[in-house]
Amino acid sequence: MFTVTDLKQLVYCPRLVFYAYCWPGVRVAPTAKMVLGREANDAAEAREHRRGLRAYGLREGRREFDLWLESASLNLCGKLDMLIITPGASGDELIPVDYKDSLPEAYRGQRIPAVVRHNWAVQLTAYAMLVEEAYGRPVRRGFVYYIPARRAREVVFDEALRQEVRDSLRRIAAMVAAEQQPPPTPHRRQCAACEYRRLCNDV
Ligand code: SF4
Incomplete structure (x- = not known):
């Protein structure tokens, strides 16, 4: 199964996904900065779990954290940071939060x-599609929560985003099957901070 993180990486730079699946022997050791960043992120997430729903404009709701989701039909899996289940006009509304x-x-x-x-x-959107399959209910919207600002921005899951998820999964599967290295990202400023830069001789 591919992961939701693969989809994010594919948009950022397809080579990140290529290296992960086609050069599995290559492991980039995390730098001290990366390790510290992950630890700080874990601590920040633990603090966010204790906050209420005001950032999402909701008055009530139940929350589930670190929810593992997978779908055989999508060939996709991932761990969602939070799922809000709140009463709606036509039953419970499911709202994924990243x-x-x-x-x-x-x-x-x-x-x-x-x-x-x-x-x-x-x-x-990929998380939303996994939630829909797991719970058998449509998921209309979700939120990205910016920890430094303690604020959230809504994302509406329109058909264009859903189609991009499906197309991206097909693209990853084809790339991995062909074992063909994709071109580098056109956004070369990203390469300066990329942990895989030593593998890219053409940037
Ligand atoms: S160095 Fe640039 S082209 Fe290479 S993987 Fe990183 S972002 Fe992509």
Whole structure:
């Protein structure tokens, strides 16, 4: 099975997914900065679990954390940070939430971007599709929660996002089957901080 993280990485740079599946012997050792970042993220997530639902504009709801989801029909799996189950007009509404611990430099304090980064929206849509299959109910919207600002931005799961999830999964499967290295990302600024840079001789 592919993972929801693969979908996010595919949008960021297809080579990240290629290296993970086609060069499995290559392991990039995490830097001290990465390890510290993960530890800080785990601590921040634990704190967010104790907060209420105000950031999502909801008055009531039950929450499930770190929910493992998988679908044989989508050939996809992943761990969702939080699922809110809240009463709606036609029964319980299911709302997936993905935590993000970073904000672009331009955003400080309480400000958050007006639009969720595209690869994050694709990632959240994939979680929504997994939730739909697991619970047998449609999922209309979800939230990206920006931990540094303690604010959330809504994502509506339209057909274009859902189709992108399906197309991306097909693209990953074809890439892995062919074992063909894709071209580098056109956004070369990303390469400066990429942990796989030593494997890319053409950037
Ligand atoms: S160095 Fe650049 S092209 Fe290579 S994997 Fe990283 S982001 Fe992609």
